Amino acid sequence: MILCYSLYMLPLFVKYAPKSLVEFVGQKKGIAELKQFIEDFSRKKTKKACLLFGPPGCGKTAAVYALANDMQLEVLELNASDFRNKDIINKVVGEASKQRSLFSFAKGKLLLIEEVDGMSGNEDRGGLSALRGVIAQSKFPVIMTANDAYTRKLVELRRSCKLIQFNELTTLEVYKIIKRIVQEEKLDISDFVLMKIARLSEGDARAAINDIHSFSNEVGLVDDLRDKKESILKALMKVLKTVDIDVALRAFDRIDVDFDECVLWLDENLPREYKDAESLAKAYDILSKVDVLRGRILRRQHWRFLGYMYNLATAGVALSKKQKLVGYVKYQRNDRILKMWIARRANSKLEEVLRKIAEKTHSSVNKVRKNFRFYLTILRDMAVAEWLGLGEEIQNIVKK
Structure with a gap:
């Protein structure tokens, strides 16, 4: 059976990916270097691989395909996360780097390996060294992409590659x-809204394109982007009741609640809404992935995962159920939220004590915090506490 996909079924960022470098916006220096690399490779005047690096959504992959179209090259795309260990890389990537193009129209071939900076850990052992071996034997130019080319694990790989940097897109470039x-799709979105979307994207064109797709499907006028605040309960209903991906994705956009707290609300109320065991298991599996990504952000500062966390917690949880849910369900606050609030309140009071001691003793807050056990004995004297200007409530905390 042959499946035929209409252009209308494609995501907008795929449908409107530049077919030629003439259509490409921004990255002039990086594209010139990339084109020069391909030309030099054919004359054997450069390294066999280049590492194309830059933030998400800046056009790395799109540039490779646009250049390949212009130069009539076949692109064989592989993702490093799919071919991770030494044996698989040697078998799959190694063979692909030696085979000629299967298409008669192509004048040559290039090998595109995405997200090489995502290779790490025991399951990837030997993967990067195998990749270097494949590059050395490749008959075709190898282009690899990464968000961060200067991570320690890519030190050896960098030596065998030409480095080409793509910068974060400007707001004006994203707007263009x-x-x-919007013009091609005949969407009713004003320039004011488009510029706002461009600013919020922080240079990520793919995120901005996804945003205009979501806005175009939202009920009501897209231009009405006033900051109407919603309650957490209404936001939860948009995730837990609906199976509409566009509604779910924007569920937490207009609430004054921290994202981590939203996840706790979902954690607490999922069993109240999802009575089907399979749907509930899928939803909790998705929330566990949100927690994994959060851990990676905290440990490695990979802030690009934040968008994935948001999408998983909203659209991911919404689509884990089989159908739209109806009926009233009373949502409850997670006990951990109350404990977090109490802890934050106690910490703020402690910080106030530390600050006042630091002012009176002409010390830094960190130094006072380090020697706080000593200061505690002095603070038990009411005269000292009054001299510092501590309120009665804080004095009671110190006495405890």
Whole structure:
């Protein structure tokens, strides 16, 4: 059976990916270097691979495909996360780097390996060294992409590659990209809204394109982007009741609640809504992935995962059920939220004590915190506490 996909079924960032470098917005220096690399490779005047690096959504993959179209090259794309260990890389990537193009129209071939900076840990052992071996034997140019080319695990790989940097897109460049799509799709979105989307994207064109897709499907006028605050209960209903991906994705956009707290609300109320065991298991599996990504952000400062966390906690949880849910369910606050609030309140009071001691003793807050056990004995004297200007409530905390 042959499946035929209409252009209308494609995501907008795929449908409107530049077919030629003439259509490409921004990255002039990086694209010139990338084109020069391909030309030099054919004359054997450069390294066999280049490492194309830059933030998410800056056009790394799109540039490779646009350049390949212009130069009539076949692109064989592989993702490093799919071919991770030494044996698989040697078998799959190694063979692909030696085979000629299967298409008669192509004048050559290039090998595109995405997200090489995502290879790490025991399951990837030997993967990067195998990749270096494949590059050395490749008959075709190898282009690899990464968000961060200067992570320690890529030290050896960098030596065998030409480094090409793509910078974060400017707000104006993102605006030009999404403006063209809006005109082609005949969407009713004003320039004011488009510029706001471009600013909020922080240079990520893919995120901005996804945003205009979501806005175009939202009920009501897209231009009405006033900051109407919603309650957490209403936001939860948009995730837990619906199976509409666009509604779910924007569920937490207009609430004054921290994202981590939203996840705790979902954790507490999922069993109240999802009575089907399979749907509940899927939803909790997705929330566990949110927690894993949060841990990676805290440990490695990989802030690009934040968008994935948001999408998983909203659309991911919403689509884990089989159908739209109806009926009233009373949502409850997670006990951990109350404990977090109490802890934050206690810490703020402690910080006030530390600050006042630091002012009176002409010390730094960190030094006072380090020697706080000593200061505690002095603070038990009411005269000292009054001299510091501590309130009665804080004095009671110190006495405890």
